[in-house]
Amino acid sequence: MPPRHSPDDTPARDRLLARLRSLEGHLRGVLQMVEEDEYCINVLRQTKAIHAALSKVEGMLLDRHLRHCVTTAVRADKPRERDRVIAELLDVFEAQGGRRW
Secondary structure: OOOOOOOOHHHHHHHHHHHHHHHHHHHHHHHHHHHHOOOOHHHHHHHHHHHHHHHHHHHHHHHHHHHHHHHHHHOOHHHHHHHHHHHHHHHHHHHHHHOOO
């Protein structure tokens, strides 16, 4: 099986990278807050902001995957490929939610 790659969508990739770099900086800030024994509620507020930002990144990735990879697989005349991409998505969401659809 050939290696899978994300679609060649430079603007979307650049937006994702910018958000991830922002998250990286935000996480470094939280590390510093903990090192400096900042008030716990202030740290928790920042970790909640990180969760929200990471959820946004996940949504962007899911959108990109659905619009490119899944759409391509569903339109292809290859039932195994369609089943594979659906199984991948189910696997990701089952691993996060711990539930079976």
